[in-house]
Structures are given as C-alpha cells and as structure tokens.
Amino acid sequence: MFECSAPGKLILFGEHAVVFGEPALATAINLRTSVTGRYSSEPKINGRPLREGRDNYVNTAMSKVWSGRPLDLTIKTNLPSASGMGSSAAVTVATLGFLTSLEGTFSKEFIARSGFEVECEVQGRASPIDTTTSTEGHAVYLAKEKNKGFLWMIERGGKKWFLHARDIPRMKIVVGDTGIKARTGPLVENVRRLAEKDDSARKAIKEIGEIALEGLDSLRNGDFDKVGELMNRNHKLLGSLGVGHRLLDKYVEAALPLSYGAKLTGAGGGGSMIALTDHPEEVSERIAELGGRSFIVETETRGVIVDES
Secondary structure: OOEEEEEEEEEEEOOOHHHHOOOEEEEEEEEEEEEEEEEOOOOEEOOEEOOOOOOHHHHHHHHHHOOOOOEEEEEEEOOOOOOOOOHHHHHHHHHHHHHHHHHOOOOHHHHHHHHHHHHHHHHOOOOOHHHHHHHHOOEEEEEOOOOOOEEEEEEEOOEEEEEEEEOOOOOEEEEEEOOOOOOHHHHHHHHHHHHHHOHHHHHHHHHHHHHHHHHHHHHHOOOHHHHHHHHHHHHHHHHHOOOOOHHHHHHHHHHHHHOOEEEEEOOOOOOEEEEEOOOHHHHHHHHHHOOOEEEEEEEOOOOOEEEOO
8 A cells, every 4th residue: 555754844933923823934844754554443553543632633634534444554753743843744644645545535735724624623723834834845934915836725713824835945954852742732822822911922923923024035045144043033032922941942052153043943832943054963962962852854845745656
C-alpha cells in the first residue's frame, strides 16, 4: 500500500496574533511525518488499538473522512511533539492525505480545510496556517484579504483567513527544543482572555501582525539583518503576552551573538525557539550546552505527498 507524508512547519512571524486575524508567515521544514496502513479487525495505530484521549488528531481526522473498513495505521515521524514544529498538523495532514488517497478523493484544499477543522476540535481554537503549510509546502502567508499567490480562504466563527503561497530564500534554521510540552489550546485561551481586558495586549497582537508583513518583505528582499531585528522584537512581544519561558529566553540569548535574530516559535510556554544564522552548527552546540535539544532544519518546498512506489 502507498505512503503519505507531510512536513512540519515553523512559524517565522505572527504566532498567537494569527488567531485574532492578524497576518502570519510560516514555512514548511524538512522534518516529516508519514502514514501508511492496512485493513484490520479494529482501528489501530502502530499495532495497538486506537484510543480517544491519546490519538485525538488521528481519531478526529478519521471521523471526518473515513467510513470504510477498520485500518491499522503505521505512523512514523522525526518531528518532536509539542515543540512548535507542527507535529500535530503534520500527523493530521498525513493521515487525511492517506485516507483520502485510499478513497480516491485526494485534494490539497480539502485536506487543508479538514485539517484545520481537526485542530480546532482537538485544541478548541487554532489557526489554519499550520495545516495549510503542511499541506502546501513552501512558505505560507496568512493575510486579512486576497493577494497574489492566493490559495484559499478559510472561515470559522465569523473570522476569515486568506492563505497565500510565498517563495522565500532557502534557509537553514536552528531550532532549540526545551523539551517542555505545553498544550496549545490553554495558551491560546490565556492570550484571548488577556486581550479582552488589557489594551497593551491588544496593541502587542496588532504589532505582531505588522511585523509579519514587514518580515515577509524583508525575507523576499534578502535583508536578513532586518529579518533578525524583527524576530527579536517579535520574541519580546510574545513574552509580554505571557507565552514565553525562561529556557526559551536563555536559548535566544545564547544564539543571538552568532545569529541575525532569534525568537520562540509556535504556541510557547516551553516548546521551541528558532535562530536565523550563518553558523548553525555553533548555535546548535550552544543550545545543547544549556541542556536543550537542537535541530538544524531547512525550509521545504514539498507539502503533502503520496508515494506509491
């Protein structure tokens, strides 16, 4: 039987603000999750029974698209979970890709839309940028209106997100993983509550959106000095929203002397930071010396793919 795989992602700019409709920019990375499977007597993952509460993303994805015989899905990944690198989006998109391919209904737009709904149901609140980036590959820019490179519009709860494909320079990025697994849903909810009562939080969210737009322009112009400056500012703003962590700050501080810029990526509260640098091995070593797990990743052009070989 064939195999379907999908990449992880990194949010370069705009995390948390994107939930409020502000712009954001993400890129696919060359760490992937693959799904294959076979028919079985009962639903399973890697040979064990599929269970609610433990396999929520796969279970919810299957409930949306699969009505056939039970399957034993084999899932392999080199993406660490709860680390800000899109592990949930990758497993969701790869699962949907596998199941729709099995049904003969594979469609990237359908997978991106369905994947977003899966993440909303599991997490309570989400942005469509993760699953669209994992589906489409390349870089994905989320904006408030339709622009060049438009892919699709996704709407939920009165909000509209316009997703666009973007080309950015091929880059190596160091990811420093704290090993602290923070759940996305509660972090997003805490930011929402803060924004409801705190004007400075609302201003921070708006500025993060402005940084995302400026960051995209700077990347396309190859101005990495400006990109780094914007990353540093983005990191401070996210800290002001209460989603930072002392280890993330330590890793950022260690990376900065050898980097254009560094910031947390993803939901925060632990998870990972990223550094844009011409010295990835040295930055990786510095993070490892602080006890973090470091990865040197590259931007990825491939999104969800089906391998029938």
